[in-house]
Amino acid sequence: MDSGDSRRKWQGIQAITNYKTTSPACDSDASLPDALNDFYIWFKAQNNVAVRKTIPPPYDQVLCLSMADVKRTLCRVNPWKSAGPDNIPDRVLRECAEQLAEVFTDIFNISLCSAVVPTCLKTTTIVLVPKKSMVSCLNDYRPVTLTLIVMKCFERLVMRHIKT
Template identity: 55%
Template structure:
């Protein structure tokens, strides 16, 4: 799929060789990872209203059973396979911990720690210096429970053309929809289609949250 898109758009990845002996490397790294940050959005104070969300042991047990046993453990050293094998024994304990965290609007410090490991053993470009953070598997389960609750409360008015992070949808569906729209339009006489492909490298880390795509397109 991606090879086809790259062929259509004539996309060629541009990379520059990187060496540890490069005296300008610190500045190059700074410019690369902060290239989209022009200002910092002020943080808003957290709401003082108590959270009414809570989970049951059945909810936690179901989430533990969905854990991939091959996932690496975080800094707490608790393997994924332990959560799956001992779900019945651990679900009640962590249900109390999760609900206590929600009621106090505070996440335990041990859940927020991460083990930083290199992304690649051999560096070939600046993006390879971006490390991988191994977080607690328990925290991932907690986040999944909260995410499922948030998703269930979303309105049905979400854009039907949003395919990312939605169940039973994928990039294949997005491509099929795009091709169908384009080919349907081309069936008409004297028509043509123009497409703009935008791919942001490391989008979660480099896209400014206060960007407005409408301003970009205009």
């Protein structure tokens, strides 16, 4: 068996273990959409922690984002991506980066200091994308979450810090 042919390896393992692939039943049960909804709504936990703007001592905070970094990240937003749940187009954030950088820098630094992400930044929309060209049941979809572009920028800034 060729070491680069992973498909044949898996077929061999399935033959040895007598593994049978079964496609999930695609019944027309009306409770399936409700079950999917109940599953995904579980991720929408409430975060009602009040956030106050306080400036922590510099030695207490591990990560403090600069306004220049936030502005640079907002300027790099791809204007052709779809808008998140807030329906704010990416190009608006990109074009208004100069004006928004100070506000988002404060929000991000307060969030990092308090170790709490504001609820409004955690909003997502789950969109079902077909796995196949011919969809015959709900199992033929995969869930994709659309998150806020501002949150993606925040994640990029934190990731950049972690990687360094």
